[in-house]
Amino acid sequence: MFPAHSDPGPNFVALLQHLDIAPVVGGDTHLSPHATTVVALRSDTGVVLVADRQATSSYIANREVRKIAQADRHTAVAISGVAATGLELQKVLQLSFEHYEKMTDDVLSLEGKANYLSSFIGRINLQGPGIVLPLLAGFDLNHNRGRVFEYDGLGGCYEKSDFATIGSGSEFAEGALRLGYRDDMTIEECIELGALALYEAGDNDPATGGPDFVRNLFPIIVVVTADGFSEVSLERTREIFEAISARRAERQGRAGGQLR
C-alpha cells in the first residue's frame, strides 16, 4: 500500500523502482549491437513485421532468436541491439501493458504504448549509446488502422506512415521496401514484400540471417490486425522464402527482376 503522494499508479516500471527491483539495463557485451534486420510495414487493415533470427558476435552465437514479441493482444514489439537488454525490454513492456490494463480496467491506447516505450528507451540508452533500439507496431483500435513507430537512441518516437526498419541490414531492406511499397497494399502483399526485404538484408548483411533451408529456420513473420496478433505458420513462411529463392536461382543469383 503506497501513500497517495508516492503511489506509482498503473506504471509498472515505476512500481519496480519503488520496490527496488531493477530491470536489467545494458552494459558492455561482446555481441555487436544492432546485428539484426527487422522490418515493419503498415497497411490500413494492420501491420506486418518480419525479423531475422540470428545473434551475431564474431561468430554466429544463436540462429533461433525471436526478435519480435507480442506486447499485448494488438501490439508487437521488435528489438535490435544488445540481446539481454532487448529481451528484458520486451518482457517489461509486456508486463507494463498488462499491469496497466489490470490496474485501470482499461486498455492503453497504441499511442500511449509508443510513448511509454520512449521514456524507457531514453533511460536504457543513458547507460551507453544506442544499447537497444526497438520498433513498435500494432493495430490501433481507437482509430481503426495499423500504425508503426520507430525510435532514435535517445527515445525519440517517430510514427511512420509506410514502413520502418531497424538493425545492421536496414539499408538493404529499406532499398527493397522503398521500391516495392504502395499505399494500398493488402496484408498478404505486405508479407511478401517484407519477406523479400528481409531476404535482401540476409543476402548482403553478414550480421543478418536469411532463410536457412538446411535447419528449416526462417525469419519470423508476424501480422497484427483487428483480430489481434498472429504469427505466420512455419509452412507458409517456408513457402514464401522458397518462392523468392527459386526466382533468384532461375537468374543464377543475379539481382533484379520481379520485386514481389
Place this chain on the structure above:
Amino acid sequence: MSMPYYVTPEQYMKDRAEYAQKGIARGRSLVAAIYDAGVLLVAENPSASLNKISEIYDRIAFAGVGKYNEFHELRQAGIRWADSTGFSYSREDVDARALANFYAQYLGVTFTEGGKPLEVEILVSQLGIRNRPTKLYHVGFEGTITDETRFAVLGGDAETVKSRFVQHGDDITDLTTTLRNAVGALSGPDRNLTPNDLEVARLEDLGERRTFQRLSDDFVASLLS
C-alpha cells in the same frame, strides 16, 4: 485534568468488529462458485464501471464487497504483488494462497492497530493447474482466511444467500446451471435481477494464458434465458 476512559480489550475489538460489519452489511452480496470448467463470480452491481470483480493474474481473480475505495486499494495492491512476484521469479510462482495471506496480514494489522478497520470482505479465487488446486479463499474484514470448498458468499446478506444457494444441492454443475443458481440466490424469491444489475466474470481455460473473462450482459442474458 481529564482521565481517558478505560475500554476493555474485548469491548474495543467488539466495537471495531461491529463497525466493520455494519459497513459491509450496507453493500450488496456476491457469490463465487466453482463449476465444472472453472470459477464463476457473480456480484449484484448496478454500476457498469465500478467493478467488484477483477483480474489479478493469469489464473487468479479478485472480488470484494463493502466500501469501494477500500477494496479497490486492496485489489491494486494485489495486482502489484502478483506482477512484481511474477517478474522477480516466474509466472508459475504466483499463488493465490500466498496472496490471500498477504491480504490477511494487511487486514489483520489494520483491524487491530489501524485508525479504523476496513469495511471490506474479499475473495481470492484461483483456477487450478497441475500442482495448484482450484481454490476460493475468503478473507474477512479482521483478516481471517477461510478456504471455501465449493462456493462462497460475501456481503451483507451472506447467510440468507448461502442458504438459498445450497438448496440446489452439493454437486458441481456446468456454467449455465451455476450462474442460474447464483443469480437465484442473490435475488431471492421476491426480486428479479437482470443482467444489467449484475457483474459476472469467470476463470476458465480457453486456450489463452490469461484465464479471466468478464461475461457481457448479452452473454449473461443468453445463459439466463
